[in-house]
Amino acid sequence: MTKREQRIQAIAAEAAEWRRELHRNPGTAFEETFASAFVASKLAEWGIAHETGIAGTGVVATIEGMRNHSGRVVAFRADMDALDLPESSGQPWASQIPGKMHGCGHDGHTVTLLALAQYLQETRNFDGLIRLIFQPAEEIGRGAHRMVAEGLLERFPFDEIYGYHNWPGLPKGTFAIRPGPMLAAVDTFEIHLKGKGGHAAMPHATRDVIPAAAQLVLALQTLVSRETDPMASAVVSVTNLNAGTGATNVIGDLARMTGTVRTFSEPVRSHIEARMKAVVEGVAAACDVDGLFEYTRIIDATINDPESTRYCEAAAAAVAGSAHLREFPPIMGGEDFGGFLQHRPGAFIALGQSETDAASPHNKGLHSPQYDFNDAILPLAANYFAELAERRLAID
Numbered sequence: 001m002t003k004r005e006q007r008i009q010a011i012a013a014e015a016a017e018w019r020r021e022l023h024r025n026p027g028t029a030f031e032e033t034f035a036s037a038f039v040a041s042k043l044a045e046w047g048i049a050h051e052t053g054i055a056g057t058g059v060v061a062t063i064e065g066m067r068n069h070s071g072r073v074v075a076f077r078a079d080m081d082a083l084d085l086p087e088s089s090g091q092p093w094a095s096q097i098p099g100k101m102h103g104c105g106h107d108g109h110t111v112t113l114l115a116l117a118q119y120l121q122e123t124r125n126f127d128g129l130i131r132l133i134f135q136p137a138e139e140i141g142r143g144a145h146r147m148v149a150e151g152l153l154e155r156f157p158f159d160e161i162y163g164y165h166n167w168p169g170l171p172k173g174t175f176a177i178r179p180g181p182m183l184a185a186v187d188t189f190e191i192h193l194k195g196k197g198g199h200a201a202m203p204h205a206t207r208d209v210i211p212a213a214a215q216l217v218l219a220l221q222t223l224v225s226r227e228t229d230p231m232a233s234a235v236v237s238v239t240n241l242n243a244g245t246g247a248t249n250v251i252g253d254l255a256r257m258t259g260t261v262r263t264f265s266e267p268v269r270s271h272i273e274a275r276m277k278a279v280v281e282g283v284a285a286a287c288d289v290d291g292l293f294e295y296t297r298i299i300d301a302t303i304n305d306p307e308s309t310r311y312c313e314a315a316a317a318a319v320a321g322s323a324h325l326r327e328f329p330p331i332m333g334g335e336d337f338g339g340f341l342q343h344r345p346g347a348f349i350a351l352g353q354s355e356t357d358a359a360s361p362h363n364k365g366l367h368s369p370q371y372d373f374n375d376a377i378l379p380l381a382a383n384y385f386a387e388l389a390e391r392r393l394a395i396d
């Protein structure tokens, strides 16, 4: 074990206790007051310069290397928010806040960055500046945008940014990454159809929204099957369809449909948005009902910069061994980290956390009420970030 590994191992043993403290006190989007105060108090304890209140509960810390001649700044990011989900992990440190839990392991990500902070502040074995970004509201895809809107890039400039997510689908200690598209852009849509209700036995005297809604569900699928390059990726899912009054003999006035769109590329994203609007208006007109369409961009795709990805692969192989490095198959799930990658190069990596015991809470999927972050990956995660920091800002 290297000196650095030894030190990080010792810090991580304490970080597991911090993690359980955060786990007991989850806060959802922009209400991460416990985590935010906890982070700030640790940073203060170690004499690390930091500012709070960025995007509400966000915290940004800066650590200067023993040399600062390179003029370069490398950022690491952790998310702090929990989910609206009642916990049933059965862990002794389960949530004490009814209806809320750390079901995505952001408690673990937060303390990984704290462990990194403590190590880097003690050693400062790099040339340049390190920024540590503790972001709120990852789960609703609003934290990154708001931090940027509140001047993150101007007030705390950085050249590149890195983050990780614990991954129950991979064995503990295995890293997975890929250059280019890794996680999708996440958008939502809402469609309102308005017709004219009436007696179900006299449909000709009504303007029925239900056939219009049914046609729309199918027509929207053709935007993926007929208009998107088969080698590109897109998902259009209508996830809610509400219409009718509950009576079998009444035709209602209104239908409401909502759902999600997932894409990787900006041209595909804009095309689907524009064409959905045209299809809603066209189908509504054909069915003689009024159609209203709203589209909201929530999360930008996580597109790993190829060069940054190579640095991550090298760092992961150095700390875990190349046998524990895999290619991440892209998935249509989203990550608010993409909001930072819109502005600066960087890369996101997955770190496996599953145990051989399939019933372990660490093997449950993200957002499962039985899930729990695996503290055993803390030293490796912090060591990976430290390796990346010391490589990217190497003292020569």
Ligand SMILES: [Zn+2]
Binding pocket: 103, 104, 139, 366, 367
């Ligand atoms: Zn999540």
Ligand SMILES: [Zn+2]
Binding pocket: 104, 105, 106, 138, 165
């Ligand atoms: Zn997450």
